[in-house]
Amino acid sequence: MRMLEIGDFGKRFTIHHLGQTMHAVEHIDFSLDKGEFIGIVGKSGSGKSTILKSIYRTYLPDEGKIIYNSERFGDIDLSTAAERQIIYLRKYEIGYVSQFLNVMPRTTSRQLVEQALLEMGESEEVAKAEAEKALIHFELDPKLWDTYPNTFSGGEKLRLNIAIATVKKPRLLLLDEPTASLDHQSKIKVREIIEKLKANGTTLVGVFHDIEFMEGLCDKVYDMKTRQLVMQAGVVSES
């Protein structure tokens, strides 16, 4: 089943104080089926994150279509969907994980994961139980559950971020350079997490800097340089 189809997508940024318009990306085409994992690779500045942020509508897309197969709305073009529909989809269907953690001040790790569920309308008991499960699943040290994440290490913040995003069981999960700035051990942990998500049938779009990390994990790789899909991660050339 087709989950996401990006057709002739492009994004420009108008910088008013320079009087300039910059093309971040253009003519992007790819699609993926339910349960697939597509990795987007390319140099920094090539527009990888721009694609991801446009799917999540943090950026306003300018050109082309981003058709997502929603459980609630059917096929919907994310580039033109109403804001309230996007808010619904973010709450129930589409998750986004970056290396940055942007959360309410003075809220503990446990509360952050619970709130994600409470906002979906889950009961307090369910939220509590599911949150603990998620924190265990993503191996966040129980000593950190009732502390505030401001002082967490990069890897701990990331795992908490993934726990918050995945506890809602999104159908589509966007991963924006989740492994950047992590050491090798933490990267391996993230890789295991992604394997678990894949095994659960989550459809994933990931942006990665380091190609070796993707090897064997992605079903498809989209190369920003050639604007082509490559079927196996191993064959993308470093550029």
Next chain:
Amino acid sequence: MYEEPILQVRNLHKQFGPGCVQCSSSSDRHLEKNYCPNCGTVYACQNLSFDLYPGEILGIVGESGSGKSTMMQCLYFDAEVTSGEAYIADGHETAYENVFELSSQQQRFIRNHKYGMVYQNPVHGLKMNFSSVGNIAEKLIAAGNRNVADMESTSKTLLESVHIPLFRMKEAPKNFSGGMQQRVQIAKALSNNPPILFLDEVTTGLDLSVQANVLDLIKKIQRELGISMIVVSHDLAVIRMLADRTIVMLNGRIIEEGLTDQILEDPQHAYTQQLVYSLL
């Protein structure tokens, strides 16, 4: 669209002054910011239209003088609009009637039953010499309550939920710190279970720790009571934490609206870009 807005505002317009030949046409107005240099008329709010949806927090940002507070005062009937419409869809007899054209009695009903307001300055929202409990009871009486025991227990519950120690509930807000006054104001605004809550710069001037408390309280109210809120702030960090969608105002006009993270990361208007570049 898949849902109905709870509040629809259409062409809300508020001017101070009669206007003149140079400034009275809405499409071709020669103003300096929001001020007509010829006749001195101030156009505080010009044709503001937006929707508020059930359970959402709508953020309004803009610099001082952009018309944010005037808009809130108009919506809450503290100030009279020059023209415009607003509709509340909340199953009562005045649903789908332009609330700006209702009688003052009907407007009072809406204020007492449908709206809550938290002002930037607690002096406007509280009677500083009344006890905190008395302040809440005042709103409850306005909403039709007459049972003293009930009102006292409701007030206690509310003050507890905003973390005011109950041994101080008989004290007047004038004895309280700014953060505590703000929380009493929030308790008062919530006392009639309003479906719509207006919050005007509620964290401005509070220290970071108290601000965190108030933000947490607002989020909790949204999550647990499903109240729709309009939050006015010039602090983008506050808006980022609270609002799902955000409207940017400049010189009495809406210049941009969108998802809050989109406004902050991909601002379209030159002014919004400057605002975001200024963010610490």
